[in-house]
Amino acid sequence: MLFKLSMSGLKSKLKDYIVLLAGLVMSISIFYMFQTLALNKAFIEANSVIDSIQFVFHAGSFLLAIITFFYILYANSFLLSLRQKEFGMYMMLGAKKQKITSLMFIETIVLGFISLLLGMTLGVGLAQGIGQLLMKQLEFTAGGYHAFYLPSIAVTGVFFLFLFILSAILNGIKLSRITVLQLVHSDIQTEHAVIKGKRTAFIAFFSIILLAIGYAAMVNMGDLKEIGIILALVTITSGTYLIFMSLLPLIIKKMKGNKKRTEKGINVFTFAQLNFRINSLTKILATVAMLVALGAGAISAGMAFKNNIMLMVNGFEIYDIVTHNPTAEEKDTLAKITFNEKDEYHYKTDDQFVYYIKEELEKNRPFIQVYTDKGSFGKHERVSGELPADAVAYAEQGSDQILVPDSWAHALSTIQPYYVYPDHTIKIVEQKKYDEIQGKEGNVFIGISDDFEAHKEEWKKLDLLQQSKYDHAESINSKYRSYQEFYGVASGTVFMGFFLGIAFLAMMASCLMFKILSGASKDINRYQMLRKIGVRYSLLTKSIYKELFLVFLFPAIIGIVHVLAGMNMFSFILIDPYFRVWLPICIFIFIYAVYYMITVQLYKGIVLPKAD
Known part of the structure; x- marks a missing residue:
């Protein structure tokens, strides 16, 4: 009976569950893709010019696991929010809280199991497609790469099963602490950004110190080596989350308090929207910033190694x-x-x-x-x-x-x-x-x-x-031969950079789009109300563009700053790690802009009433 009831609940909010499922599937597939490289020790050591590449991948796996952990917890808390009102009605009709908790547990595990199967299937497909495409474009034919890799499947399966079970338990605990009235009125509860001057200033200052330490570690990576990787990983990740949690609410509050800005059009509504949901935005935007840094950074590193090939060749051979x-x-x-x-x-x-x-x-x-x-x-x-x-x-x-x-x-x-x-x-x-x-x-x-x-x-x-x-x-030392030799050595590292960059950018898009679209249903009434009192359709559209632009802007800025600082990590093995660094950043901005436009169109389709 509980299983049938849970399936009925899933069907009742199918559109919302599809958004949730898409986000979970993408995060699982990206995690699997990363593991196809991280666990394939023979492949990465044979095709990389970085001595401690295995340690780098272990550190990357740890960072990705942390990001995925918080993302899955957030996604499953969204699952709970979808059904809170319905659960409250069940309890008012006499259902016991223990049964409701069991119902929530079943839904979480079923959705997790479905997303795990779909995610690993998609991960294998993406690993195969992206891997073959990059190998063809880079003329990289080294053996040992496997899109279908059993150790990666095992690690991904165990990790996400653990996360889904943990999420189900946490959702159950959270549900047991909520009163019936809170459940029934869950859709009209508001969020308030708690901003305290001294506390915010201290957290902001501490986050800047952490980021400075992380940047210094990356600049001196040649001397610090493994210690530098660990230090940068811990300080930059924690510093990023803290700076979003402390400064972002304050920035939005200051923008909302600027009368010259808010009195134009319906800016007061736009900034009120941002201020309304800022608490739930900070952590996910910090996650997106880290994924931007990882994605754009991996592509920038791949391009840096590719550009370094010609720099090295030109250093030894003048004439073509x-x-x-x-x-x-x-x-x-x-x-x-x-x-x-x-x-x-x-x-x-x-x-x-x-x-x-x-x-x-x-x-x-x-x-x-x-x-x-x-x-x-x-x-x-x-x-x-x-x-x-x-x-x-x-x-x-x-x-x-x-x-x-x-x-x-x-x-x-x-x-x-x-x-x-x-x-x-x-x-x-x-x-x-x-x-x-x-x-x-x-x-x-x-x-x-x-x-x-x-x-x-x-x-x-x-x-x-x-x-x-x-x-x-065999004694001829032409420039073409030098190019072939350097390209053969560096092409594996270039392949890994592009492969992981594409994967991280895909997960970044998934996180940000999921966050925005998952809360869109709550905004429908607000936009309908504004339309009914006479606000022009064009002004509502402009408000959406502006609101989502700011949401996309903050993680992009922090992420690109991380990339520019992080390229110093390769200064001890590359002649010029910043050579043509503008190119991958421009590619990222273009991809990011495409994500932004797609998200805006999807969000408009959900919240805006049909134009007259």
Whole structure:
């Protein structure tokens, strides 16, 4: 009988339960996706450039478990709020509170079991789809990744079953303490933000101190290592929750108290709405801020490692192509590439020397690397100084031959790699003497393209053509080979960053949309009342846009600040962790804006009466 009654209750509020179920399913699927990497030790250690990657994933699992724990408790408290009035009516008709508690327990477990099955099924599907898509886009083919991973299924199942049972018990305890009158009138109870000056100031100050400690730990992650990860995890998480709990109600109260702002349109209603529900918003918005930091941070880290590949390659190889005596096929391939810088030098060879023309080299000076500090790695400039005539790049000890300056020797070693003429020495001669030399003529083409990664197919073809020219093909150190080596090392870390970033952003959207839509039914009467007294439909729509914009804005700001501070964590293994960091942030803002527009449209569809 109780089971039938609980199922009848579920059907009676099906729309609300679908919103709840969608949020639970998404949180379970994201948790499972994370565990497919976190528990696969062999995969992450074989495909990461971070030494303590396993510890990082353990810390991440702990943080995600905390976030999920509070999210599930909140979701299940929403489940209780859906049925409070109905339970009150049952008790007024003579039902015992113990039976009502059992009914609530059954509903919580049934809904949890359904969401667990759907969540793990969706998690496997997302892990497979996102994993394969990223591998294809990143050209990452490392084995060992499993979308369907039994250890992840076991951990996810046990963790969420525990959470649902705990939630059912807590809901039962809460239900047993509520009076019948409170249950019957649950839909007309209000929330008040309790803001006390000294207490709020102390909590706000303490939260800022915690965040400062966390940021300092991330800046010095190279020295602190595992301790730094733990310190940042604890201080930033607790600091984020405290800053939302202390400052957000105060900010909303100040905005509501600004008469110039509230007297415009129906702003007084908008800010009253925010002030009305601020207590229930703070914790979920802090959770969203942490998910924003994790999601946008993971994508930013993935992009930083991807960008670092070219920074490393450019630090070791200046020219995209260096080819001697290019064949017709090589020239055809080179013609398809746009070059920002390109030069051609001529030379002659005899049994001992490779003769380069002094005037030609000085007119079109080649580039050399600039090594002044870490920030200059990968930068280059044209070689300076005079190039002596009859100078050689290398001379035996005790020889009276003139040596070229070191900077020129470095430039010449770039123009003529050691494998081209391994038994010859470079010698610089003037044009007049060059014309008199009897020897085999040759030329070398060097160039820097407009975008190396945009021409990977051409570089691959040129690399194969280069290999066919020389006896020791394995000794060729072309820029394309360097790129392949660095990409092979970093691609696993890039894959993990994008994979987890997509997962966390999906969970972030789920949390925020669930929070807003789950409370929408309580707002219907307010908007209908305003419409009946003559408030224009356009003003109501504008109020919704403004209210939800502020709700979305606060966690986005805190989350992005966390990301910008957190990128320092990788400064000891990346040349420039902030290189093009604006790109992933812009991608996040675009995705976030899409979530915002979707949420606004869904919320409008629930609370607004039909337009006349």
